[in-house]
Amino acid sequence: MTDAPPFIFLGCLEVLEILDLTARDERELGEHLRGVPDECVFSHLSGALLHRAVLPEAYPNDFALWAAAELRDLRLAERLALVDLFDAGSVEAARNELVVTIEDHVRHQSAPPAAGRGQPFTFMQAHVVPVPTGHRARTLREFRDALAEVDVSALFFHLVEARYRLGRGQGDFAEWIASSLGQPALAEALSRIDPDVGSLERLRDRHLTLLDTALGAS
Amino acid sequence: MANRAVTLDDYRAVAPRGAVDVLLRIGERLRGRRVAHVSASRYSGGFVEVLNRLVPTQNELGIDTGWEIVVGDAQFDAVAQAVATALGGTEQVVTDAMLEHLLATCVENAARLPLEADLVVVHESAPLLLVDGRPASGSWVWRCHGDVSAPQHQVWSFLRRFLARYNGTVVSLARFAPSLSTPRYLIHPSIDPLSDRNRDLPRVEQAERLARLRVPRDKPFLLQVGPFTRTQDPLGVVNAYRLVKRHHDVRLVLAGPALEPNSAVFDEVVAAADGDADVIPVALPPDTQGDINALERAASIIVQKPLRADFGLDVASAMWKGKPVVGSTAGGIPAQIVSGVTGYTVETVQGAAFRLRHLLSNPELIGRMGAAGREHVRRHFLVTRHIGAYLALLAQLTK
Numbered sequence: 001m002t003d004a005p006p007f008i009f010l011g012c013l014e015v016l017e018i019l020d021l022t023a024r025d026e027r028e029l030g031e032h033l034r035g036v037p038d039e040c041v042f043s044h045l046s047g048a049l050l051h052r053a054v055l056p057e058a059y060p061n062d063f064a065l066w067a068a069a070e071l072r073d074l075r076l077a078e079r080l081a082l083v084d085l086f087d088a089g090s091v092e093a094a095r096n097e098l099v100v101t102i103e104d105h106v107r108h109q110s111a112p113p114a115a116g117r118g119q120p121f122t123f124m125q126a127h128v129v130p131v132p133t134g135h136r137a138r139t140l141r142e143f144r145d146a147l148a149e150v151d152v153s154a155l156f157f158h159l160v161e162a163r164y165r166l167g168r169g170q171g172d173f174a175e176w177i178a179s180s181l182g183q184p185a186l187a188e189a190l191s192r193i194d195p196d197v198g199s200l201e202r203l204r205d206r207h208l209t210l211l212d213t214a215l216g217a218s
Numbered sequence: 219m220a221n222r223a224v225t226l227d228d229y230r231a232v233a234p235r236g237a238v239d240v241l242l243r244i245g246e247r248l249r250g251r252r253v254a255h256v257s258a259s260r261y262s263g264g265f266v267e268v269l270n271r272l273v274p275t276q277n278e279l280g281i282d283t284g285w286e287i288v289v290g291d292a293q294f295d296a297v298a299q300a301v302a303t304a305l306g307g308t309e310q311v312v313t314d315a316m317l318e319h320l321l322a323t324c325v326e327n328a329a330r331l332p333l334e335a336d337l338v339v340v341h342e343s344a345p346l347l348l349v350d351g352r353p354a355s356g357s358w359v360w361r362c363h364g365d366v367s368a369p370q371h372q373v374w375s376f377l378r379r380f381l382a383r384y385n386g387t388v389v390s391l392a393r394f395a396p397s398l399s400t401p402r403y404l405i406h407p408s409i410d411p412l413s414d415r416n417r418d419l420p421r422v423e424q425a426e427r428l429a430r431l432r433v434p435r436d437k438p439f440l441l442q443v444g445p446f447t448r449t450q451d452p453l454g455v456v457n458a459y460r461l462v463k464r465h466h467d468v469r470l471v472l473a474g475p476a477l478e479p480n481s482a483v484f485d486e487v488v489a490a491a492d493g494d495a496d497v498i499p500v501a502l503p504p505d506t507q508g509d510i511n512a513l514e515r516a517a518s519i520i521v522q523k524p525l526r527a528d529f530g531l532d533v534a535s536a537m538w539k540g541k542p543v544v545g546s547t548a549g550g551i552p553a554q555i556v557s558g559v560t561g562y563t564v565e566t567v568q569g570a571a572f573r574l575r576h577l578l579s580n581p582e583l584i585g586r587m588g589a590a591g592r593e594h595v596r597r598h599f600l601v602t603r604h605i606g607a608y609l610a611l612l613a614q615l616t617k
């Protein structure tokens with residue numbers, strides 16, 4: 001046992017609110033994106049990890065999924081798929097990138113978009129309610145075992161919500177392992193895991209692999 | 219399980235890991251709050267199965283939860299039915315006097331029912347006007363389970379001013395939501411994996427049920443579950459089966475409740491079968507959930523091809539049995555089927571036949587898609603997720 005403060009795993013539940021705003025084509029999507037709340041942009045980017053179907057090979061955010069599935073605009077879908085909250089660094093930067101990408105796409109379209117293609121995009125925002133999971137850890141072994149058992153929403157809360165909405169740097173896992181367990185190299189490795197691996201379960205597996213390696217080495 | 223009360227702990231075996239712990243912990247946080255659900259019936263409506271699980275579970279968590287029923291005369295029932303149909307977009311004759319009767323009955327019920335609660339959830343349209351007698355305290359939400367995106371204008375104009383007195387509306391699908399000045403929330407419905415419809419079924423019981431329904435098991439069968447109405451497009455399914463039958467020796471089972479007003483469609487199906495013994499229409503007896511469970515588990519592929527639908531939870535029930543589903547794009551079906559992963563969504567009879575043939579020609583896909591479907595339901599359409607959504611709403615609206 002160490003004297004370090006324990007890591008307390010928090011999960012989360014979400015309340016999805018439907019905004020009174022829909023987009024029927026690329027142009028409307030770009031226009032509306034300028035004015036929707038940050039929570040809305042967040043919910044449709046990395047926030048989608050919490051509520052969308054597990055599709056390892058699908059586009060990683062709701063905007064790209066919609067462009068592909070409803071507009072059948074694969075070119076736009078591919079470009080939007082690369083807009084990444086984790087790379088952009090902030091919700092505002094990601095929003096700008098989305099808007100610029102869509103405007104550029106619309107500007108270079110050879111023909112105006114056909115009306116009535118598929119279902120419109122409905123803007124939503126998630127209200128996240130943090131919930132203790134009942135799991136806590138004081139050692140790396142306890143941390144690894146708890147991580148294997150917690151609800152997947154805990155990964156979302158500590159890696160996505162904490163990092164990009166609550167502004168907690170590298171994410172809660174890496175921060176605790178560096179500061180409380182004194183393992184900065186492991187923390188650095190964990191913080192470098194690409195969160196866009198398709199699902200929170202896969203994200204859990206990536207973390208467990210690194211933790212198992214570290215525990216085996218020690 | 220049928221002989222004792224189901225508890226939250228029983229769901230640990232079927233829910234995603236950690237999910238029950240999250241419910242227990244948020245329950246601790248919300249302990250002592252009071253929730254009242256209100257509906258017009260305790261027995262009919264798609265949401266009844268969920269309330270039968272949600273109410274005892276919330277009480278188990280220490281949240282004082284009641285389920286109240288509005289009562290009225292035969293005229294109230296008739297008006298409520300007409301209003302529900304009008305909200306769904308089918309034009310009805312609804313007079314001002316009818317709406318006034320609806321309102322008067324709801325006001326009487328509001329005075330009688332214990333509606334002092336932190337959160338009052340009013341299900342469907344029959345009790346919607348209860349809000350006219352709401353107390354000042356507490357949050358009220360209208361839980362609308364169907365598609366009200368294109369309601370009959372005159373009826374909607376009347377109801378709209380009452381909806382403004384709610385703190386929010388909960389819909390099952392974003393595109394079902396009407397335009398409102400108050401917040402609209404999205405909560406997908408769910409299935410109860412421990413109910414008669416979805417529980418694990420011993421092989422002996424399954425065989426007994428199939429024998430009683432006269433469904434032989436000597437060849438694979440396709441199954442559509444649903445009432446014998448034109449909306450369910452059973453003749454379209456028979457036509458798709460015929461296109462499949464040219465290449466695969468399968469049966470088609472069409473199973474639905476034996477409702478007298480729909481017997482004409484049942485007869486049409488029998489006629490369409492034209493003596494083909496491999497087309498088996500099954501008129502299910504009352505209390506059919508165990509029988510449908512047995513049919514879904516025995517089927518190779520499930521077809522769900524209604525022309526119109528609400529959320530259409532039959533799809534999730536089928537996927538929970540590990541079966542791929544070939545479904546139409548009506549209602550909430552595309553929100554449940556991940557096309558190409560857990561089954562296929564199709565637009566036409568020919569599309570259904572093409573996908574069914576593809577699956578039957580590639581049997582390994584049937585197993586793979588079925589397994590993916592069960593996992594998809596485990597994560598997104600089990601009642602544990604649904605309970606969590608209600609608890610999150612309670613936390614959000616009463617914080």
